[in-house]
Structure formats: C-alpha cells, structure tokens
Amino acid sequence: MRQDTKMPAEAEKFAGAVAMPASAPIVGSELAIRDLGHSYGELRTIDRLNLGLATHGVLGLVGPSGCGKSTLLELIVGLQEPTSGEVEVGGAVDAAGRLAHCAFMPQRDLLLPWLAAIDNAALALRNRGVRRTKARRQAHLLFERFGLAGFERSAPAELSGGMRQRVAFLRTLVAGKPVLALDEPFASLDAITRAEMQQWLAGALETDPRTVVLVTHDIEEALYLCDSVAVLSARPARIVERLSAPAPRNGDRDEAVTDPAFIAVRERAMHALREGTR
Amino acid sequence: MKRWLLPTLLLAGLVGAWQLAAGTGALADLLNLESFLVPSPAEVAESLWQSRSLLAENAWVTLREMLLGLGCAVVVGLGFAVALHLSETLRRAVYPLLVTSQTIPIIAIAPILAVWFGYGLGPKLWIIALICFFPITVNTLDGLRSVEPGATKMMRTLDASRGQILWRVEAPTSLPFFFSGAKVAVAVAAIAAVFAEWAGSNSGLGHLILIDNGQLETARVFAAMFVLAAMTMALFALLALAERRIITWR
Numbered sequence: 001m002r003q004d005t006k007m008p009a010e011a012e013k014f015a016g017a018v019a020m021p022a023s024a025p026i027v028g029s030e031l032a033i034r035d036l037g038h039s040y041g042e043l044r045t046i047d048r049l050n051l052g053l054a055t056h057g058v059l060g061l062v063g064p065s066g067c068g069k070s071t072l073l074e075l076i077v078g079l080q081e082p083t084s085g086e087v088e089v090g091g092a093v094d095a096a097g098r099l100a101h102c103a104f105m106p107q108r109d110l111l112l113p114w115l116a117a118i119d120n121a122a123l124a125l126r127n128r129g130v131r132r133t134k135a136r137r138q139a140h141l142l143f144e145r146f147g148l149a150g151f152e153r154s155a156p157a158e159l160s161g162g163m164r165q166r167v168a169f170l171r172t173l174v175a176g177k178p179v180l181a182l183d184e185p186f187a188s189l190d191a192i193t194r195a196e197m198q199q200w201l202a203g204a205l206e207t208d209p210r211t212v213v214l215v216t217h218d219i220e221e222a223l224y225l226c227d228s229v230a231v232l233s234a235r236p237a238r239i240v241e242r243l244s245a246p247a248p249r250n251g252d253r254d255e256a257v258t259d260p261a262f263i264a265v266r267e268r269a270m271h272a273l274r275e276g277t278r
Numbered sequence: 279m280k281r282w283l284l285p286t287l288l289l290a291g292l293v294g295a296w297q298l299a300a301g302t303g304a305l306a307d308l309l310n311l312e313s314f315l316v317p318s319p320a321e322v323a324e325s326l327w328q329s330r331s332l333l334a335e336n337a338w339v340t341l342r343e344m345l346l347g348l349g350c351a352v353v354v355g356l357g358f359a360v361a362l363h364l365s366e367t368l369r370r371a372v373y374p375l376l377v378t379s380q381t382i383p384i385i386a387i388a389p390i391l392a393v394w395f396g397y398g399l400g401p402k403l404w405i406i407a408l409i410c411f412f413p414i415t416v417n418t419l420d421g422l423r424s425v426e427p428g429a430t431k432m433m434r435t436l437d438a439s440r441g442q443i444l445w446r447v448e449a450p451t452s453l454p455f456f457f458s459g460a461k462v463a464v465a466v467a468a469i470a471a472v473f474a475e476w477a478g479s480n481s482g483l484g485h486l487i488l489i490d491n492g493q494l495e496t497a498r499v500f501a502a503m504f505v506l507a508a509m510t511m512a513l514f515a516l517l518a519l520a521e522r523r524i525i526t527w528r
Contacts, residue, residue, distance in 0.1 A: 079431050104435035106428040113527040114450045123446070124436040155527060175436050 030055045030179060030211040031076065035085035038071060039236075045071045047236035048085070055178070058205065058212040058248065060222030062269065063232030064277050069215045070107075070183055072237060076213055077102035077181045089179055103175035105182045109168035111156035117167045118143065118152035124175035142170050146204055162193040169201065179211045187217060195253055198224055202249035219269045220257050225249060231269055233276030240276035243269055293319050317497035325497035326504065332486070333498075337505050339482040343399065343474065344467045344513070347406025351463055354407055355414030356456070360444070362415075363422040380412050384473050392478030402474035409470040410463035417459030421452025454528065457521040464517055468510045 031053040038046040045068035053059045061069050074080045075087055078098030086093055090101040103124070111120045118139050119126070125135035136152075143149050148166055156164055165185060172180055185201075186194045198221055205212065205225075216222050222229045223245045231240045246261040256262060299305040300318035309316065317325070326333065358376065362369040384405060391401040425448050433443045475484030483502045490498045 074431070077435055079434065099435060100437075102435055104432055106432050108428065110426065110429045110432055112429075112447065112450070123433070123438075126446075127433070127436055127438040127442050157527065171436070177435075181435075 029053055030057070030090055031059075031213070032088040033076070033085070034088070036072075036075065036082050036087060037084035037236075038068070038075060038080070039083050044236040046075070046082075047238045049238055051230060051239065053211060053213065055211055056209040057228070058214065058226045060226035060229035060245075061213065061215045061232060062217065062219055062222050062229060062273065063237060064234050064273065065217070067232050067234050067276075068237035069232060072232075073104070073181050073183050073213060073215050077104045077179075079104070101177055102179040102181050103172045103177040105168055105172040105180065105185050107184045107187055109156075109164040109188075111164055111167060111171075113156050116153045116155060117148070117159065120156065121167055121170040121174050123171055139170070139174055142173060145207065146170060147200070160193075161189050162197055165189065165197055166200065169204065173204075173208060173210075177210075179213070182212060182214045184216055185214070186221065194218075194221070199253040201225060202253070205249060219266055219273070223262060223265055223269065224253055224256050229269060231272040231276060241269075241272040243272070315494065315496050317500055321497045322500040322504065325495075326501040329498055329501060333483075333501060333505050336481055336483050336486045336502070337509060340468075340471050340475070340484065340506065341509055343402045343406060343471045343482065344509070346399070347403045347470065348410055348460075348463060348467050348513075350403050350407035351410035351414060351467075352460065355411040355459070355463075356418060358411065358415040359418035359422060359452075359456075362419055363448070364440075364444070376412065376415060379408065382408070384409060384470065385476075388473050388477030397478050397480060401477070402471065402479070405474040405477070406467055406470040410467050413462035413466075414456065414459040417455045417462075418452050421455025422448045424455070425451045454521070454525055457517065457525070461514060461517055464513045465510065467513075468506050472506070 029052045031051070033049055033051040036046055036049040036051075037044070049072070051059070061072060063069050071080065075082055076089060076098065078089070078095040078101075081095055087098065089098045092098050092101060111117070112123075115123075118136050119132075121142065122130075122132075122135035122139040125138060126132065130138070140152060143152055146166060146169075148163070148170065151159065151163060151167075156167070159167065169182075169185065172182075186197050189197060202225055212226075214222065214226055219229075223243075225248070226245055227248045228242055228244050230242045232238070233240050243265055246259065246265055247256060250256055257266075297319045300316050301320060303313045306313040306316040358372070362372060388401075388405055391404055395401040395404070422444075429447050430443055433447055438446065471482070472484035472487065475482040476488055479485045483506050487499050487502050490496075490502065
C-alpha cells in the first residue's frame with residue numbers, strides 16, 4: 001500500500017474540502033454519462049444525469065434504496081439501453097461495445113455451485129474459448145496474488161462469505177475488462193468481514209488498478225474505497241452532490257474511517273443523502 | 279438402514295394379513311368366490327417360481343419397451359424444454375398443445391396406433407414416450423427458467439454467448455428439476471407399457487396379464503404385477519442413484 005509516500009499530499013487534499021459541481025467537465029475519461037434518462041414504462045428511474053470518470057478512477061454511487069443505482073450500473077455496463085441521453089464507456093456508446101469494456105460483479109456472489117472456485121474465477125476465459133487447463137493456470141496466478149492460494153479446488157459451498165466474495169471479485173478481474181462495475185459487493189457480509197473485505201479490495205485495486213464504479217449503501221465504504229462519491233437522490237435519480245474522498249484506499253480501514261477529515265466528508269455525504277431523499 | 283425399517287415392516291404386515299385372509303379361504307368365502315380366484319401371497323410366490331422362465335421372457339420384452347420408450351421421452355422431453363425455453367414465441371404456441379397431448383386417453387388411442395403401425399416395438403415406444411415426455415418437459419422447463427436473472431447478467435458481462443449461458447448456467451440449474459420429471463416418467467412408464475401391450479402385442483408382461491386374466495390364472499396375474507413393480511422400483515432406484523452421483527453440489 002501507499003500510505004507512507006503519499007500521506008503529505010493527501011493530507012493537503014483533505015484540508016480543502018470536497019464538493020465538486022455535479023456536472024464537472026469530462027476530459028480524457030473512461031466513462032462519460034451525458035444527459036442520461038431512463039424509465040421503465042411510466043416509472044422514471046433516472047433523470048438527466050451527467051457523470052464522468054477518468055481511467056483508473058474509482059467512483060462510488062450512494063443513494064437511498066430503490067433510487068435506481070443498480071439500474072444506472074446496468075446502463076453503464078451495457079445490460080440496458082438508456083431511454084434518453086448517452087452512456088459512453090471506453091469510446092463505445094452501443095450496448096455491445098459497453099459490455100465488451102465492462103465486467104459486472106453482482107450483489108450476491110452468484111458463484112456457480114457446480115464449479116470449483118478456480119473454474120468460477122476462470123469463467124470469462126472459458127467463455128472466450130480458452131482451454132480449461134490454460135484458463136486455470138491463468139486464474140491460479142491471481143489466486144496466489146490475492147490470498148486465495150490453496151482454495152482453488154474448493155467448492156463454493158465450502159468457502160466462507162468473505163472468501164466467496166473474493167472469488168467473485170477475481171472472476172470479475174480475470175475477465176480483463178478495463179471497467180469494473182461492482183453492485184453492493186459486500187452488502188451480504190457481516191460487519192467485521194465487510195471491513196476486512198474493504199481493506200482487501202483497496203489493496204487489490206492498488207496492485208491491479210482498474211476503472212471502478214462501486215454501488216453501495218454504505219457511505220463509509222464508498223468514501224474509503226473511492227476517489228469520489230456521487231450522492232444520488234430518490235427516484236428519479238439525479239446527482240445531489242459529488243464529493244472527493246479525503247484519502248482513497250489509504251492504509252488501515254479502521255484508522256481511515258475515524259480520521260476527522262473523513263468524518264467531515266461523511267457527514268457532508270449524509271447531509272446530501274437526506275437532502276436527496278426529501 | 280433405519281430408512282428401510284418402517285416400509286419393510288409395513289409391507290410384511292400387509293403381506294401377512296393378506297396371507298391370513300386369503301390362505302385360510304376366508305376372503306374367498308367373504309367375496310363368494312372360488313378360492314383359486316383369490317390367491318394368497320404363498321400361491322403368488324409359487325406361481326412366480328413355477329412360471330419363472332415365462333415371466334422372465336416377457337419381463338425382458340416389457341423392460342426393453344420401457345427403457346427405449348423412456349429414452350425417447352428423455353430426448354423429446356429435453357428437446358421441447360430447451361426449444362420452448364429459448365423461444366418465447368414457440369413457448370406460447372406449443373405449450374398449450376403439449377398440455378392438450380396429455381388429455382388424450384391413451385387407452386382409446388392405443389388400439390388405433392396398433393392398427394396404424396402394427397404389433398411391433400414402434401407403437402409401444404410412441405405410447406410410452408407420449409405419456410412420459412410430459413413430466414420431463416414441464417419440470418426441465420421450470421428448471422431452465424429458475425435461473426437467477428443476476429447470474430445471466432453476470433455471464434453476459436463475462437462474454438458468454440447464449441449457448442454458453444444455457445450450457446454453463448441454465449442446464450446445471452435445471453438438472454435437479456429434470457431428475458424429478460424423469461422419476462415421475464419412470465413411475466408411469468410401466469403403466470404406459472401395459473396399455474401399449476394391451477392394445478396389440480404378442481408378448482410382454484402386459485400381454486401375459488391380459489391372457490392370464492382371460493384364463494383365470496389369477497396367481498400369475500399377481501406374479502406378473504409383482505415383477506413389473508420390481509422392475510419399476512429398480513429403475514427408480516437407479517435414477518435416484520444417478521441423481522446423487524451427478525448432482526454433488528446440493
């Protein structure tokens with residue numbers, strides 16, 4: 001991790017706080033959302049939304065339940081088409097092109113119970129026609145790198161919740177896509193495991209940087225893991241405020257979340273959330 | 279072991295009571311019948327032993343019909359399930375027809391099939407398959423559709439084609455459902471085979487039962503039914519074993 005070297009610069013960053021205009025200009029970005037609108041029939045889920053994310057940036061999306069966060073994520077990765085406006089990922093605006101750029105980690109791990117952990121992780125390679133032995137060899141390298149060595153042949157049912165979530169994340173990484181879309185990846189875990197997994201993911205993103213969109217209920221999780229956090233309003237979702245995290249993925253999670261600067265931004269995010277629910 | 283204790287005790291009790299009622303002639307007297315028309319388990323067992331080669335010969339004919347008919351039912355049943363799963367239009371068009379096919383009174387149509395296709399194996403496979411494909415199709419289709427939407431989405435972002443989603447996610451998910459359907463199919467296959475043989479045949483347990491009923495060989499009718507039941511139980515047990523071996527993740 002990078003806490004020692006980067007600490008001074010980061011410290012300066014959190015002193016001057018945090019708010020950015022909701023529609024910041026988008027330059028050199030991996031992800032650009034322009035005037036995005038979406039509705040299911042009569043039900044408007046997203047309303048003229050603008051967002052941008054630079055390459056290797058980590059963006060958090062927080063908002064009240066049912067506000068359309070998951071829909072927004074599916075729009076980004078190309079599982080759905082916008083009703084109006086445009087989503088551009090890695091230069092592609094069509095759904096197929098976006099799908100080619102994004103890997104999606106669903107809320108529940110959804111590991112296939114009939115496949116060993118390593119075969120679950122290697123699914124994307126197998127889907128692309130890579131032979132099983134070769135796919136396993138490739139996935140095996142990541143198992144070692146991310147602290148899962150020795151669990152390759154375990155059935156998902158034999159793994160703990162945290163381990164399953166790690167395998168699910170590796171499955172997303174192995175896909176080799178530049179953009180990762182994570183839909184409340186740790187929502188189903190207990191508090192202690194969740195904290196551990198947040199720190200683990202922070203480390204994983206430092207070793208293997210990707211552009212990440214993280215949907216979460218948990219403001220602390222968002223502010224610890226993400227460079228910036230967009231607070232969404234109740235349906236139809238629009239951006240209430242976009243906040244910069246004081247010290248993204250910086251060091252020990254428990255220390256990070258008790259830092260005064262962190263708490264200040266967290267309060268601000270809470271405030272924005274309340275405003276958006278009103 | 280304990281699992282078998284209760285059904286075994288129950289069966290022994292029933293057979294004992296039957297032996298008591300029929301062996302003493304009490305049941306025949308009660309029904310005002312000649313005692314040879316109400317065979318006791320001991321007499322059935324005797325007939326089973328004496329006619330063993332005749333029963334074995336005919337049992338093999340029926341077993342072959344059942345196995346081949348079930349084979350056809352599995353192929354047709356899975357074919358329909360996958361086709362109806364992949365095409366919404368097909369499902370809307372064909373599903374009601376499949377349900378309708380189950381309202382065909384097999385007893386009525388079996389003789390017609392015999393007239394059309396003769397006394398050979400063909401019409402028997404048709405009849406068995408017609409009865410047995412349905413539970414396989416309905417169950418497997420339900421299984422294919424029970425896949426969590428999130429899993430499909432996840433597979434799509436992992437570059438899976440429609441075929442790969444079917445093979446890697448939907449097919450394994452539907453396997454337990456398929457086995458449930460296949461078990462029902464096995465249970466009714468014996469009845470279907472007997473109907474098919476009644477409609478027109480010159481061998482098989484169903485044929486033997488028909489002849490023996492006519493000749494009042496009541497003990498052998500029961501013996502033939504016993505063999506039929508034993509075959510069905512064995513097939514059912516084999517299927518359950520295969521299910522346990524294949525579905526290891528449950």
